[in-house]
Amino acid sequence: MLKINNLVVSYGGIEALKGIDLEVEEGKIVTLVGANGAGKSTTLRTIMGLVKPVSGSILYDGKDLLKEKTQNLTRYGLNLVPEGRRVFADLTVLENLKIGAYCRKDTKGIKEDLEWVFSLFPILKERVWQLSGTLSGGEQQMLAVGRALMARPRLLMMDEPSLGLAPLIVKDIFRIIQEIHKQGVTILLIEQNANAALHIADVGYVMETGRITLKGSGKELLTNEEVKAAYLGHSVKKVI
Amino acid sequence: MTFDLFLQHLSNGISLGSLYALIAIGYTMVYGILRLINFAHGDIFMMATYFAFFGIVTFGIPWYITFPVILVLTALLGMTVEATAYRPLRDAPKISILISAIGASFLLENLAIVLFGGVPKPFPTPDVFTDVVKIGTVSIQKLTFYIPVVTVIFLIGLTYLINKTKVGMAMRAVSKDHETARVMGINVNQIISLTFGIGSTLAAVGGIMWGLKFPQISPLMGVIPGMKCFIAAVIGGIGNIKGAVIGGFILGVGEILLVAFLPDLTGYRDAFAFVLLILILLYKPTGIMGEQIAEKV
Ligand SMILES: Nc1ncnc2c1ncn2[C@@H]1O[C@H](COP(=O)(O)OP(=O)(O)O)[C@@H](O)[C@H]1O
Ligand SMILES: [Mg+2]
Numbered sequence: 001m002l003k004i005n006n007l008v009v010s011y012g013g014i015e016a017l018k019g020i021d022l023e024v025e026e027g028k029i030v031t032l033v034g035a036n037g038a039g040k041s042t043t044l045r046t047i048m049g050l051v052k053p054v055s056g057s058i059l060y061d062g063k064d065l066l067k068e069k070t071q072n073l074t075r076y077g078l079n080l081v082p083e084g085r086r087v088f089a090d091l092t093v094l095e096n097l098k099i100g101a102y103c104r105k106d107t108k109g110i111k112e113d114l115e116w117v118f119s120l121f122p123i124l125k126e127r128v129w130q131l132s133g134t135l136s137g138g139e140q141q142m143l144a145v146g147r148a149l150m151a152r153p154r155l156l157m158m159d160e161p162s163l164g165l166a167p168l169i170v171k172d173i174f175r176i177i178q179e180i181h182k183q184g185v186t187i188l189l190i191e192q193n194a195n196a197a198l199h200i201a202d203v204g205y206v207m208e209t210g211r212i213t214l215k216g217s218g219k220e221l222l223t224n225e226e227v228k229a230a231y232l233g234h235s236v237k238k239v240i
Numbered sequence: 241m242t243f244d245l246f247l248q249h250l251s252n253g254i255s256l257g258s259l260y261a262l263i264a265i266g267y268t269m270v271y272g273i274l275r276l277i278n279f280a281h282g283d284i285f286m287m288a289t290y291f292a293f294f295g296i297v298t299f300g301i302p303w304y305i306t307f308p309v310i311l312v313l314t315a316l317l318g319m320t321v322e323a324t325a326y327r328p329l330r331d332a333p334k335i336s337i338l339i340s341a342i343g344a345s346f347l348l349e350n351l352a353i354v355l356f357g358g359v360p361k362p363f364p365t366p367d368v369f370t371d372v373v374k375i376g377t378v379s380i381q382k383l384t385f386y387i388p389v390v391t392v393i394f395l396i397g398l399t400y401l402i403n404k405t406k407v408g409m410a411m412r413a414v415s416k417d418h419e420t421a422r423v424m425g426i427n428v429n430q431i432i433s434l435t436f437g438i439g440s441t442l443a444a445v446g447g448i449m450w451g452l453k454f455p456q457i458s459p460l461m462g463v464i465p466g467m468k469c470f471i472a473a474v475i476g477g478i479g480n481i482k483g484a485v486i487g488g489f490i491l492g493v494g495e496i497l498l499v500a501f502l503p504d505l506t507g508y509r510d511a512f513a514f515v516l517l518i519l520i521l522l523y524k525p526t527g528i529m530g531e532q533i534a535e536k537v
Contacts, residue, residue, distance in 0.1 A: 050419055074425035086420045088413045099413050102406070103425035151425065 077154030089133030100150030257492025266439030282466015318440025477530025
């Protein structure tokens with residue numbers, strides 16, 4: 001579905017991605033884990049056309065994404081839950097959800113999806129008229145996911161949806177990601193919370209300073225000694 | 241001062257304030273969406289008055305056809321300025337865009353001098369607007385009533401557009417976060433262009449009524465009103481439409497009443513806006529309705 005080949009991205013001469021290959025198969029949950037600054041967000045932002053790469057290719061359903069404008073991608077079923085949620089703070093919850101469906105004309109389908117989002121996140125239904133900026137962090141994250149779902153994506157990319165949330169809410173978010181996946185949405189999930197992400201992922205990639213260093217099934221990576229040491233917290237304990 | 245006279249001054253102030261409000265909205269909307277001061281806005285206002293002159297005087301088209309057409313032409317002019325002077329610099333440093341804005345302003349002013357001549361021209365004033373009505377001992381031009389009414393009608397339309405329509409929602413989203421708006425599938429350039437179109441239309445409405453009220457037009461006539469309306473937008477809290485309207489009225493009414501009560505200060509009439517600006521920058525830099533001005537990331 002999505003295929004990235006030898007992608008190089010640099011910010012003012014400093015390479016953030018040093019030639020990465022990554023593939024997302026339709027129907028899977030794929031996760032990309034790695035420490036802060038590894039280049040995970042840069043990868044997603046390049047897919048969305050928000051950053052222009054130096055070289056490499058990104059194919060989505062055989063389409064060359066580097067030739068596409070960001071604003072058209074949602075029409076192809078490609079959508080992003082951005083890092084830091086970035087809900088439109090001055091807009092109400094309902095307006096944020098409507099913005100998610102901005103490109104759609106099928107009033108009936110939009111209504112159905114709105115109900116779907118409300119069933120996934122009942123709290124949003126209670127808050128439809130509230131300004132999004134006044135929601136809690138967890139609620140904003142739910143809104144950001146709900147907003148992306150309103151586009152009825154086929155491939156949903158999420159950039160650290162659990163960042164800065166209370167453990168209970170994190171659990172909720174991961175449960176809902178699986179729920180969304182069950183509805184037939186392919187997922188590319190970026191996480192620093194490698195443990196939780198690898199548990200639900202079919203395929204996992206590990207990224208380190210601009211390079212993919214490991215690839216395997218979620219299970220394989222969970223039991224991989226290197227991954228354990230670097231991302232699953234064991235090494236931290238040892239050091240302390 | 242008699243009460244009648246006071247009422248006359250007040251109604252004058254309100255109609256001047258209406259004009260300031262209409263023009264100030266253009267500054268504030270563009271600032272809201274691009275964080276840019278559109279220096280050419282006052283000149284777009286000036287251009288609208290020349291369009292009216294040519295439509296009515298040169299081509300003899302009746303005012304009720306000319307005026308609506310001018311709104312469209314001025315909107316197109318504003319959108320053209322955006323597309324040529326600002327859009328190519330979208331990712332350039334702020335200072336480059338600011339310089340381009342000043343350049344666009346000078347270009348329009350000098351173009352007007354070359355094309356229309358530097359000598360002021362009389363603005364056509366159909367009798368329907370300039371007839372005088374007497375209320376008691378006070379005689380007031382009909383225009384003085386029409387101006388606030390027309391302003392309120394356009395303000396209601398604008399409020400509806402921004403708060404109740406899909407495109408208005410997109411405008412609000414874009415003014416908060418261009419990047420996320422694009423991810424949502426919003427064509428940001430189109431929304432920005434529309435914003436310039438709307439701001440310029442309101443400047444044209446203001447320009448036409450300005451011409452009717454002060455029926456003499458010249459290529460540099462947009463400079464001072466432009467500056468004052470920018471100040472009105474800052475006083476109200478730049479980026480905030482309600483603020484621009486409030487700022488416009490404060491400036492308009494304040495200016496007229498100042499001259500009315502302290503005739504000795506008539507010569508300092510234009511200074512009033514600047515003094516107010518300094519006070520607001522000293523004591524409430526974000527303006528009356530303004531929120532914290534955060535740098536765009
Ligand atoms: N807009 C930017 N300008 C310059 N450098 C950037 C920018 N965004 C990210 N970087 C750098 O690129 C690298 C990768 O960043 P990022 O993709 O955000 O990592 P991650 O999401 O994995 O934490 C980091 O070294 C970061 O400092
Ligand atoms: Mg990141």
